[in-house]
Amino acid sequence: MTFPVGEIVASRRPHRKDAARNFDALLDAAREAFAAHGADASLEDIARRAGVGIGTLYRNFPTRRALFESVYADEVDELCRVADEVAGLEPWEALTTWLRRFTEYMVTKRAVREALNDESEIFQACRESMHGAGGPLFERAQAAGEARKDMDFVDLLRMVAGITATAFDDDAQRDRVLAIALDGVRTTAR
Amino acid sequence: MTFPVGEIVASRRPHRKDAARNFDALLDAAREAFAAHGADASLEDIARRAGVGIGTLYRNFPTRRALFESVYADEVDELCRVADEVAGLEPWEALTTWLRRFTEYMVTKRAVREALNDESEIFQACRESMHGAGGPLFERAQAAGEARKDMDFVDLLRMVAGITATAFDDDAQRDRVLAIALDGVRTTAR
DNA sequence: CTTGAAGCGGAGGTGTGCCTCCGCTAGAGT
DNA sequence: ACTCTAGCGGAGGCACACCTCCGCTTCAAG
Numbered sequence A, B: 001m002t003f004p005v006g007e008i009v010a011s012r013r014p015h016r017k018d019a020a021r022n023f024d025a026l027l028d029a030a031r032e033a034f035a036a037h038g039a040d041a042s043l044e045d046i047a048r049r050a051g052v053g054i055g056t057l058y059r060n061f062p063t064r065r066a067l068f069e070s071v072y073a074d075e076v077d078e079l080c081r082v083a084d085e086v087a088g089l090e091p092w093e094a095l096t097t098w099l100r101r102f103t104e105y106m107v108t109k110r111a112v113r114e115a116l117n118d119e120s121e122i123f124q125a126c127r128e129s130m131h132g133a134g135g136p137l138f139e140r141a142q143a144a145g146e147a148r149k150d151m152d153f154v155d156l157l158r159m160v161a162g163i164t165a166t167a168f169d170d171d172a173q174r175d176r177v178l179a180i181a182l183d184g185v186r187t188t189a190r
Numbered sequence C: 001c002t003t004g005a006a007g008c009g010g011a012g013g014t015g016t017g018c019c020t021c022c023g024c025t026a027g028a029g030t
Numbered sequence D: 001a002c003t004c005t006a007g008c009g010g011a012g013g014c015a016c017a018c019c020t021c022c023g024c025t026t027c028a029a030g
Helices: A008-009 A017-039 A045-050 A054-060 A064-088 A089-115 A121-143 A151-164 A171-186 B006-010 B017-042 B042-050 B054-059 B064-088 B089-113 B123-144 B152-164 B169-186
Strands: none
Touching: A008 A064, A017 A045, A017 A054, A017 A064, A017 A089, A045 A054, A045 A064, A045 B064, A064 A089, A064 A121, A064 B017, A089 A121, A089 A151, A089 A171, A121 A151, A151 A171, A151 B152, A151 B169, A171 B169, B006 B064, B017 B042, B017 B054, B017 B089, B042 B054, B042 B064, B064 B089, B064 B123, B089 B123, B089 B152, B089 B169, B123 B152, B152 B169
16 A cells, blocks of 8 residues: 655655755755765755755755655655556566665665664655555565575675665676565475 | 774774773774764764773874774674684585675674764775675575575675664664565576 | 973864845746 | 735854863883
8 A cells, every 4th residue: 555655755845846846956956966965965955955955955855854754755655656566477576676666766765864873753654655656566475485484584685784784896797786685585385 | 804994993902901901992982982873973972982082082092083093993803704704604604694694794894984074094904805805605505506696795785784774673673674685686586 | 200292182274165134136917 | 906914034052072282290221
């Protein structure tokens, strides 16, 4: 089941044309900055890259946390949408396709984790939302005898998250390593 | 084969008693700080925790990089020693035992990676040294038919490194996930 | 015990990021 | 076209980390 976390962000988007444009530019710049510099990207730098003044950043996102949450919620929303899209594929195929998209999401997630030590409301909602979206894919694979039964969805996400967070020599190596680990998941059901 | 990277650090250790004590305290404090705060741990904070003035830190480690390298080299040295110790165990057992120690080392490594974008001499030496130590363990497991042959030692390290770098709910979960991924490595040789 | 030099520590100058505040700009409703 | 208000931007005060420099301390060799 998909829960529209993204709407939380959408509802904060200003109505005036210029303001809305700035809002979007800030989110984009922030996503990039978090991917590149992690949790301690400079807010002033984000504003600069978005082509707006620092004041505008603070008006839209009063705290550092608010900015993180918005970028994060946006990403989760996209992830839920993908889960719906792959619903028609074969069980194992659907799961791995979704996991591939999940790895991209992890770039943002890592920065958020770093920044938000304690659990915020949105963070909690996103977690639930994501589990609601991806969990069934995994359970379907288990039911089809394609995934081992002595692990749960959280274990799987942690594994994939970890592997894709490291620096690899090239994409080929990352895919190879991920495939090997997934072989462990596929190992005849126990 | 073990290459004594640690001696590079040992050779920099001052001779005077108080100076040597400070040197050690700084390395300890730095290791802790890097583990806790990553690459951007405050040098002033490290000096404070070590109970020395900031000047003393800079005398021993003129640049941020020098401090990172020393902590890192120390850790690698330890890792090489462990590789020798497990040489007597069964192939698979030896490999996994060493990998367990490797996961601890990763905490330091991650901070170093963050800090040292470009490749330094010591960094290179450490990599070689570590491969010299751990590589044979993996090859022995491959030869014994305990590890798949369509991956190399670097792939394995990346996988383990990634998995152990993520935050887990508890140690049990981390061990479980790591075991599953290693099942993928063990999968009947191809 | 004496003494010289190796080593100590932290004050202080510089840079950078955080966040607030307020005079100015430009969109939207009439 | 006019207005009025939501929204803009960036100057500036504060905090903190980096790194240098130099007068004081303490080790250890003779």
